[in-house]
Amino acid sequence: MTRSRTVLARLSAGVAAIACALALGGTPAQANSAGTNYILNGGGIGVGVMHLWDGSYTQGSYDVVLSAGGYSSSAFGWSYTEGFYIGSGYCSQVWYRYTTSDSWARYGSDVGSGQHYTSRYYYWKVVPYAC
Secondary structure (H helix, E strand, O other): OOOOHHHHHHHHHHHHHHHHHHHOOOOOOOOOOOOOOOOOOOOOOOEEEOOOOOOOOOOOOEEEEOOOOHHHHHHHHOOOOOOEEOOOOOEEEEEOOOOOOOOOOOOOOOOOOEEEEOOOOOOEEEEEEOO
16 A cells, blocks of 8 residues: 555544544543543523533523633633533534643534533533524
């Protein structure tokens, strides 16, 4: 095999592995070993967030509303956040990154209303919009 074909084959295998993990709802292979994260609300409306993904939330489906442009870490003093809630009639883009210096990457397709789990080992950005 030529060098360019070898590189292309390796890239294709890597992309396939990531696509498979995302399609199955898995967490990407590399994770923040500290187990700390935040959710950034990158939209123009509030988003419900859950400190722990435990089924016991102060507002029914979430613990507290994260204001537009807010970070769960600074808004609530949490070292991690395990989920977010999108209200009826709204959808959200979901982005993630391993460290705060990494670029944001899309995490699969947009999500609809309801509760959505976020691993503690990644930083998350949700961008809600009417749908």
